[in-house]
Ligand SMILES: Nc1ncnc2c1ncn2[C@@H]1O[C@H](COP(=O)(O)OP(=O)(O)OP(=O)(O)O)[C@@H](O)[C@H]1O
């Protein structure tokens with residue numbers, strides 16, 4: 001464990017160096033090319049880390065390299081860099097234009113602007129992004145590792161016929177997803193448009209941001225621990241649906257908030273000055289104006305939650321209903337060395353995934369994301385409202 | 388018609404208004420002048436309670452409109468804002484057409500239920516700001532398509548359509564060219580016949596041109612409030628004289 005941690009810290013430092021370097025360079029490339037690179041990066045940065053981790057680990061296993069976090073923590077660099085570079089670019093971009101113009105007008109060169117102005121102003125945000133993506137990356141690698149362990153060491157015998165009582169998942173996930181969307185939309189609207197000035201704003205804000213920054217593995221393991229503690233056998237349809245709701249909720253609430261934040265505060269103010277109440281302003285002005293981004297962001301949140309959720313469904317299936325698992329999942333590879341502190345018990349005899357004790361690495365991931373959220377920059381909407 | 392009594396407003400820990408007592412009678416134009424940051428906008432935003440949209444605001448003293456405090460629980464803040472219009476240089480256009488902008492306040496008020504009644508109000512208000520002839524053919528065009536001066540008058544017409552008793556103008560001519568500025572000033576002059584106006588301005592000359600009385604604020608305090616002619620000829624305070632003659636501030 002300590003060895004692995006040290007290597008992970010090193011890997012994270014390397015990722016930060018690469019990401020900051022690339023992002024700073026991006027600030028200086030000419031408009032057209034920069035825009036293109038930025039778009040590519042933006043696309044790469046929205047792919048959930050678990051997907052990148054799966055791709056990388058699969059490719060490495062296929063080419064015969066020992067591919068697991070335990071064996072090679074530098075894998076973290078590959079998984080973290082795309083997301084972190086995109087976030088750094090966004091952070092620098094937010095800080096840069098006004099500062100850069102002012103400094104350039106005073107005769108500063110672009111390198112000295114980057115080093116003396118942009119980097120210091122963006123430091124807390126970059127630190128937050130680094131911790132968050134580090135936690136996400138580590139979580140994703142561990143998840144794929146679990147998936148490999150579960151699928152790779154399975155006896156290839158059918159325990160249950162496919163389509164049997166195995167997974168009545170469809171309707172359950174639909175219900176859980178819809179209910180979650182409804183609740184998160186209300187929460188997002190409340191926080192963004194109704195809670196201003198109330199003493200609840202900051203804690204709710206922080207909790208939502210934290211929940212959405214938590215690596216999916218944390219939810220999965222805690223859920224398994226809770227379900228096991230209540231005496232039931234974890235990978236069943238209702239806990240899978242619950243996991244989906246847990247993964248979707250915070251992302252959806254954040255999506256709604258960001259969509260509402262695209263409506264400038266000056267519009268809300270104009271509406272209030274004409275005698276509209278908060279509710280009327282929301283209904284007749286803010287919601288119509290935010291509808292398009294809201295659909296776009298919510299779709300993104302939905303896709304992301306689904307992609308993050310699937311590996312756990314696969315793990316659950318591999319453990320309890322191996323025959324129901326598509327064969328391509330099984331080809332993900334076998335070269336997984338179990339980490340100390342995070343063990344899958346008795347996979348060979350195919351009992352359910354049992355983790356009654358929450359492994360320390362989960363607390364570590366949760367702690368990292370909390371610090372990351374605490375370091376994050378003030379959302380634009382809040383800043384505008386205060387000015 | 389409007390009195391503030393020892394009004395003190397703290398915004399985010401700053402005392403932006405400090406014990407201001409003002410008396411404004413109906414049908415007059417009161418200019419509020421003073422250097423930047425002296426609390427002019429804060430004063431206007433307190434009078435129609437837009438200030439309470441900000442977090443951490445503390446208000447002491449009282450503001451009375453037609454003799455009744457604007458802070459009584461019986462008075463709905465949305466009704467107050469219809470009776471007391473606030474238009475500033477930075478007031479935003481709402482998304483949509485000129486017509487959307489004009490009818491928004493009418494629609495959310497719940498009065499003027501019929502289309503016909505709303506159209507009459509809209510035409511009256513646009514005529515009042517001398518905008519009707521300029522925009523009557525583009526009522527369904529985007530409001531963004533208007534010139535800066537027209538937009539400024541559109542935001543005024545939008546507020547006037549609600550039939551306010553008191554109109555608060557926060558530097559309404561800021562950033563406009565002399566012709567557009569002149570239009571707004573003549574508009575203020577004619578509007579005075581039927582409503583009361585408080586005009587915040589950074590232009591001392593504008594205050595001299597259009598107002599009946601002038602209030603001079605300095606660091607949140609009211610230095611003096613007298614008939615405009617007196618403020619510009621024989622002010623009671625040395626500070627006022629220095630400010631209006633451009634020797635300080
Ligand atoms: N949202 C806010 N948060 C914190 N302080 C504020 C806020 N709005 C105003 N203030 C403070 O209140 C004081 C008065 O500001 P106000 O905007 O009323 O000045 P002003 O006279 O309108 O200035 P200007 O002529 O530049 O418009 C200033 O010291 C300002 O810092």
Ligand SMILES: [Mg+2]
Nearest residue numbers: 427428429557
């Ligand atoms: Mg002002």
